[in-house]
Amino acid sequence: MKGYNRAVGVFVRIRPTANFAQDLIEVLPDGQTINIHQRKDSRKLLESQKSHLNSRSFHLEGVLHNVSQEELYNRVCKQVVLGALNGYNGTVMCFGQTGAGKTYTMTGSTESYKQRGIIPRAIQEVFREVDKKSERAFLVHLSYVEIYNESLVDLLSSLQGPKRSSRGMAVIEQPGGGVFIRGLSLHPVHTEEEALNLLFEGEMNRIIGSHALNRMSSRSHCILTIHMESRSRTLSDPKYVTSKLNLVDLAGSERLRKTGSEGQMMKEAMYINKSLLFLEQAILALADHGRDHIPFRQTKLTHALKDSLGGNCRTVLVANIYGEAAQIDETMSTLRFASRMKCVQTNPAVNEHTDPAVQIKTLQREVKLLKDELSIYNTLVNRPTVTYEPISEAQQAEIQNQVQSYLDGRLEEISIVSKRQIQAVFAQFKLAVHEKEQKLKAQAGKTCNKMFQGSNAASIKNLDTGGSSEDVEEENHIVPHPQHPVSTKAKTSRDKHSQNKRQGDGTPVSMKSSESSSKSKPSSVQTSARELEPQEPDTESSNTQELLLPASEREPPSKAEAFEDFKVGQGREINLILKENKTVLLERRSLLRQLTEEVNSVKREIDSIAATLQEQEEMTGGKDADECLSIDGDSTPQQPKESLLVHFGELKARYRQRYEALRDIKAEVHYCNHLVDQCRVRLLTEFETWYKQSFPLPDEEFNLKMTKNVSEEGESQPSWVQQQYEVLPKSTGSDSFYNARYRTLIRRKSRGLSVSPAQSAGSRQKRLPPIFPVTPVR
Ligand SMILES: Nc1ncnc2c1ncn2[C@@H]1O[C@H](COP(=O)(O)OP(=O)(O)OP(=O)(O)O)[C@@H](O)[C@H]1O
Structure with a gap:
């Protein structure tokens, strides 16, 4: 909301009189200045002795002397109403001595269309503009509250049915700084006539007291509020504006001794004076820009007007004064109040919402x-298969595999497909880094334990490593052959299996002298790291490194905690299967290691015998080895060729047999690895699903807008009303005014006047039964 500072607009209106005190009240031709000359002591001084007058000049936005109701409305209120239709809050209020013309200015005569005041004119303007602004949809509501002896009274509560009362009403401050009255009824209105109906109903319910200065004096402050909400008829525009137009008729600011009040009237006057005094104090504080605290809460009036005086509101004050000399003291006092009000700045801003x-x-x-x-x-760029939907669990698992393969060096690059995929890949990298960190931390912890626990070190070591992947890794002595790099995860287990099969299919022994059927040497067995090393991370910890972040860094429950719960709860079964598979995998790996050792040892023996036989053949040049002598003439005892050949044959057979077993166990290890991988992915996937379901993000709730719910009024006019209607003057646009006026008369006639609680307590308050529901015309 962008606002700008704007001083309260202050006007003075002089009540017309035949005895205008020209010598004391001077209206300058600029139409904005009024000079008041107050006699120091009217009994002692002559009329001509102007030097003995207290004079004061007041420069205001306008001095309205002998102006019509129409001109007054145009100069004082029109802009505020138009502003409210555009989303600016607005307040117009009348202040002044009893009988000075506040109610006349604000409401005007209910008998004459021409004499109608600011409120009916503002209502008319609102609905005319609403009709003109066809591109916007308006919702208009009305409320009418009275503050009587520091109590809030809903002047339209009679429309809510007999059970509805004004009890429990209170001025409430909203978080944004605005105020509203809790318990005050809000009435939807769709036409000028409906709104005028409510105005006249409220007027009937106002507390009126007979008074020395004004026979029909208002003994209370009244605030009629037009609440507006407007939004574009273009459905796609989420922006809408709201505003409140407060039309305030304050109670008379007379001094007690002047009113001649007693009893209940005296009490009323005291309340009125008190609230106006606090209003003045609030105005003084607002005008003093150094003040931090403004005493708005001291009375209901100042509290209810808080956002009209110091808020984001366009505010206008009309100071009503008498033109007679007899009231000059009160006139001076009213004008002083008006000039203070001029110093108050508000910050008008459009109330825009989404x-x-x-x-x-x-x-x-x-x-x-x-x-x-x-x-x-x-x-167009030939990528029709790319989708931009959120990544599925299967895709997530695939990305996890890709990243793992990339980190292991089994995959050269990860193709970029979409931004979501890139984000998922980075998330996996982050996960891998955390995993590594956790492992390193755990290892560092183990080292410390070993250092500090002295005699228990061995047992701790057993505990740390027992049955875990590390001992398998430490015991693995097989060095992979350079021509057969470590088998990679990127290749499928079927690939690996066929690769192993190809290795196993080769002739185990290779000898130059041997028969063509056995030309190849038995190759030394290379078992891949994947087969022997437990490369897979520990599911219970390493694939959930992000879960192991300190709980304080995440919203409770942390994923780590949740994962622990999941493993013993919903994911118990798959977790047990995973553990069992890992145990079997460890056993198979251990067997594979033994067989590999055995096959390699047989292979070494075969190589050694083959070398011996080769040597003997070279030395004898084809003769019997037993006859051969060494170069220095000594005979060297040599193993007979036949026995070597027999042993060689046995070794070959053993090699073949062990190799077969080795090949089988390798296939089993591959299969177990695959199962463990599958279980791990499933456990994590199921956990993620369970976590999302168990701890969902809060859903946004949206407010539904209120809709009008007004029933048809089936009301027939009695003939006497009809007759009155026909003889009353008519002017353009006056139909709504007179229709509403007659409806009020019908209600008054049909119900009669009832005695209100306040009346029974001594006041002359009048309360009427409810009117019929407001008729929707549209
Ligand atoms: N500008 C005006 N033109 C014609 N009549 C007026 C004007 N101002 C006031 N009057 C008349 O003066 C009388 C008193 O006015 P009104 O009731 O508006 O005073 P008030 O300030 O509201 O008094 P209170 O505070 O006691 O309610 C009414 O009969 C009203 O018609």
Whole structure:
């Protein structure tokens, strides 16, 4: 909300009189200045002795002397009403001595259309503008509250049915700084006539007291508020504006001794004076820009007007004064109040809001449009299969595998497909880094334990490593052959299996002298790291490194805690299967290690015998080895060729047999690895699903807008009313005014006057039964 400072507009209106005190009240031709000359002591001084007058000049926005109701409205209120239709809060209030013309200015005569005051004119203007602004949809509501002896009274509560009372009403401050009256009824209005009906109903219910200065004096402060909400008829525009137009008729600011009040009237006058005194104090504080605290809460009046005086409101004050000399002291006092009010600054700003439901719909449309654009683009650049939907669990698992393969060096690059995929890939990298950190931390912890626990070190070591992947890794002595790099995860287990099969199919022994059927040497067995090393991370910890972040860094419950719960709860079964599979995998790996050792040892023996036989053949040049002598003439005892050949044959057979077993166990290890991988992915996937379901993000709730619910009024006019209607003067636009006026008369006639609680307590308050429901015309 962007606002700007603006001083309260202050006007003075002089009640017309035949005895205008020209010598004391001087209206300058500029129409904005009024000079008041107050006699120091009227009994002692002559008329001509002007030097003995207290004079004061007041410069205001306008001095309205002998102006019509229409001119007054145009100069004082029109702009405020138009502002309210555009989303600015507005307040117009009348202040002044009893009988000075506040009610006349604000409400005017209810008998004459021409003499109608600010409120009916403002209502008319609102509905005329609403009709003109066809591009916007307006919702208009009305409320009418009276503050009588520091009590809030709902002047329209009679429309809510007999059970509704004004009890429990209170001025409440909203978080944004505005105020509203809790318990005050709010009435939807769709036409000028409906609104005038409510105004006249409220007027009938006002507390009126007979008074020395004014026979029909208002003994209370009244605030009629027109609440407006307007939004564009373009459905896609989520912005809408709201405003409040407060039309305030303050009680008379007479001094007690002047009113001649006694009893209940005296009490009323005291309350009125007190609230106006506090109003003055609040105005003084507001005008003093150094003041931090403004005493708004001291009375109901100042509290209810808080956002009209010091808020984001366009505020106008009409100071009503008498033109007679007899009232000059009160006139001076009223004008002093008016000039203080002139120093008050408000900060008018449009009350703009955003409707979340409409905004979501608009954004959804926008997203759809952009998706369509993307799909056209992808088709053009030959990428028709790319989708931009959120990543599924299966895709997530696939990305996890890709990243793992990339980190292991089994995958050279990860193809970029979409932004979501890039984000998921980075998330996996982050996960991997955390995993590494956790492992390092755990290892560092173990080292410390070993250092500090002395005699218990061995047992702790057993505990740490027992049955875990580390001992398998430490015991693995097999060095992979350079020509057969470590088998990679990127290749499928079927690939690996066939690779192993190819290795196993080769002739185990290779000898130059041997028969063509056995030319190849038995190859030394290379078992891949994947087969022997437990490369897979420990599911219970390492794949959930992000879960192991300190709980304070995440919203409770942390994923780590939740994962622990999940493993013993919903995910218990799959977790047990995973553990069992890991145990079997460890056993198979251990067996594989033994067989590998055995096969390699047989292979070494075969190589050694083959070398011996080769040597003997070279030395004898084809003769019997037993006959051969060494170069120095000594005979070297040599193993007979036949026995070597027999042993060689046995070794070959053993090699073949062990190799077969080795190949089988390798296949088993592959299969177990695959099962463990599958279980781990499933456990994590199921956990993520369970976590999302168990701890969902809070849903947004959207406010539904109120809809009008007004029933038809089936009311027939009695003939006497009809007759009155026909003889009354008519002018353009006056139909609504007179219709509403007659409805009020019908109600008055049909119900009669009832005695109110306040009346029974001594006041002359009048309360009427409820009117009929407001008729919707549209
Ligand atoms: N500008 C005016 N032109 C014609 N009549 C007026 C004007 N101002 C006031 N009057 C008449 O003066 C009388 C008293 O006015 P009104 O009731 O408006 O005073 P008030 O300030 O509201 O008094 P209170 O505070 O006691 O309610 C009414 O009969 C009203 O018609």
